[in-house]
Amino acid sequence: MVAAREAEKRPRVSTIKYGIRPVEVVSPEQLERIHQASLAILREIGIEFRDETAIRQWKEAGADVKEHRVRLEGEMVMDLLAKAPSSFEMTSRDPSQRFEIGLDTMTFGAMQGAPNVRDLQGVRRASTIADLRDMNRLTQMLPGFHIAGGFTCEPTDIAVPWRHLHINHSSLVETNMPFFGLTTGRERAEDSIAMGRIVHGKEFMDQNAVMMGHVSGNSPLVWDATMLEGLRAFVEANQVVLLSPFVLGAANTPADIPATIAQLNAEALAALAYTQLVRPGAKMIYGQYSVSVSMRSGAPMSGMPEVTLLNAVIGQLARRYGVPWRTTASQSSAKTFDAQSGYESAVAYMSGASACANLMMHAGGWDEAGLVCCMAKFVADAEQNLLIEKYAKGISFENFDDALEAVRRIGPGGHYLGDSFTLKHFKDAFIAPEILDYLSYEQWKVKGSKDMAQRCREKAKDIIASYEQPPLDVALREELDAFVAKRQEEISPSIA
Amino acid sequence: MVAAREAEKRPRVSTIKYGIRPVEVVSPEQLERIHQASLAILREIGIEFRDETAIRQWKEAGADVKEHRVRLEGEMVMDLLAKAPSSFEMTSRDPSQRFEIGLDTMTFGAMQGAPNVRDLQGVRRASTIADLRDMNRLTQMLPGFHIAGGFTCEPTDIAVPWRHLHINHSSLVETNMPFFGLTTGRERAEDSIAMGRIVHGKEFMDQNAVMMGHVSGNSPLVWDATMLEGLRAFVEANQVVLLSPFVLGAANTPADIPATIAQLNAEALAALAYTQLVRPGAKMIYGQYSVSVSMRSGAPMSGMPEVTLLNAVIGQLARRYGVPWRTTASQSSAKTFDAQSGYESAVAYMSGASACANLMMHAGGWDEAGLVCCMAKFVADAEQNLLIEKYAKGISFENFDDALEAVRRIGPGGHYLGDSFTLKHFKDAFIAPEILDYLSYEQWKVKGSKDMAQRCREKAKDIIASYEQPPLDVALREELDAFVAKRQEEISPSIA
Known part of the structure; x- marks a missing residue:
């Protein structure tokens, strides 16, 4: 109840306008050099769209297409990009959930895709649908998120072909927030849109974006059918797509930072342009997920300076193109919620905020290079989001x-x-955090010498205990349940 | 031995030139407004120099002096500031220790002033001279520091009036790096200079800066005699002074960020100008130490967004004045080396680096709002310094x-x-850290499931075990020991 009251005290973050000017890593001339290199890659090497529909569309648009290889002139790319909106709104069935994603705003989304949780007892194990529901309950209750993560952790107790149904169901029932739907293939994307329309109505969604779809690239220089089908389903339903080349520095990009940026920018430009070819004016975000790779173990490394620099340059490019961009906040490689987790997460947060990122993805719970969703860390990150919001807004001269x-x-x-x-x-x-502890050492000892992980676990338990489901019309809820049941009958639970 | 070899592999950081452009929080017009407000404070309210020598010097310079209140015209302040160097070198008896502190460079200094340590067993207790020696050994061995902290932790087992002798002795014997001397009062400052001259020679120090003195202000708007005496001793010996207003937001400054900056900038300008009055061309740094204060407990809060914003504006002001500036890196309020410690430290690091701070102070070991020097954290921070160095340098287009x-x-x-x-x-x-861990969960379990604190304690033990004292001429060492013995006879161990 204390937690519930505390959560009530502070309304959920809405549109956050940047008041600071971003850190810049390259000069305008160097930025132009990277941009021109990206255009040269698209023109000379080309990019593969491994999808027949996309190939047909590129041909019709006049691109140079040989089999799946599409070579694009810079002019065509930039003409398509010019059709993209530089800002748009997302909203939901709760009319108070309305915020702008734009070139000068910041938004927070919860983490995605962990196959494991570190639970409220601190135990690491495979995650289940019950865990996902708890994560959505935390997301709903904590004020630091704009967008629910959708698949914050994987419900590994549900057959893979059925999972997307239960993930969307939980997003729509446990939260009343804009959320991430599933985009992996045409059917899953269409199911996601259909479920959104049950709750929000087709007409409302034709006018308003309530869902975002995560469309990952296949570096180097490949976009595949599974992802492009999802892209088209979301864009045609007027929902948002996040276009993310996936960079493992020195593994699927060159061992050079500006050349890595030139390649991923070429990949992003091709997908951004394609999205506008599918539907001019489509709402989209310049995404990318980048880590460097340890040359000792092959493991991805979080919070490294190269990725911090790369992020800032992506920001410079996105502003040049007039398209909102995302980065990854709160990422860590730590195996337990310790100091490493804190250092790496805060580096990612500050690097995104200082570069004025427009969507801070994975801004809650991400540990162990994404293999774990840590419930304690989720609570800590939700508070970090509020601190970072205050930083991003800059200084007021009002008083x-x-x-x-x-x-x-x-x-x-x-x-x-x-x-x-x-x-x-x-x-x-001056902001006053609740999870970060400012007691004296003596006071802290009297209160049980609790470290941050322990305090966060207790807070998470309180929040989940006090959770109340947001209102949802009974008829719509029944329709949603029936949709899941019907689709489970239609889809084989075994992977084909 | 492994640790020693690893430390050898990587030479100590030298001059680090920024390759990134700083984040900016206020517009040029807003910056001018703050600057003019600072000048108005100095002209209309004035500032107290509670020191007869300074009062005499200000009178001779033509300032409006009434008792200890000095009112300064902007023109006089800016004329004095124009005499300050925008960059200078520090060096030591080891000729490889030579680096530039300037408007476009970054340097790291170890933490200062903790009355407690969290030791290699993880136990928090009052610190001793043996701990200080260990801290200096770590500083000497780890490649991530430019300047030894001097009084990294307090040798509380030595009488206060004798402490400065043993602190300087340890800096000069355990390290061969530039270091922080003591400035609290004329005698201690003069002892510090005298001890430096024993090791480096007067002539060398007349030509080269090997020591820095920390001169703290007394906000609001007071500089007292103890600190000003130290300032004069250091400046007259051609050593560096760091001029630091000490801001507890809403306690000794207004509860408003830009007005807090205007006040602390007035304090800094007065001290910076005074330093040039004492000796034109004196090597100095625009310092400041700022925390916001919890309105719940009165405790200082680290890593808060207000201080991050304030830091960035100080950077903008320092660049306007052409004087290097310092910020505080690695500060945390955590009572144990946990995730909170990591979050807060990394926010401070990234905020300093993104604002292009020229001296990152307390960049190693600072926990519990400065009441503890954590040996484990010191090792973690030393590695963070190397990561932050790489970020600060920006991107090379060479390849x-x-x-x-x-x-x-x-x-x-x-x-x-x-x-x-x-x-x-x-x-x-791509940089490859050693303390941050990138093993898989399974590999990490096999290796003992060690959290960051445990890994750092083990590393610190290895480093101290493999420490070798840097060469120091036997005669000079004997002279240094004799100086300490003589001064201990002259100074009463009881505080007068």
């Missing part, structure tokens, strides 16, 4: 003159604690 | 064209692991 009067009043050697300006403004001036 | 040839060679759907470009460049392209 500057009044505050300078206080300086005059207090003078040398005084103190401000009792001053009228302080009493009026201290609550808004 | 860009060759790497793009690799893109052409590999084409769609291939992979780069065996490519000649990869084999030639992967080691330089």
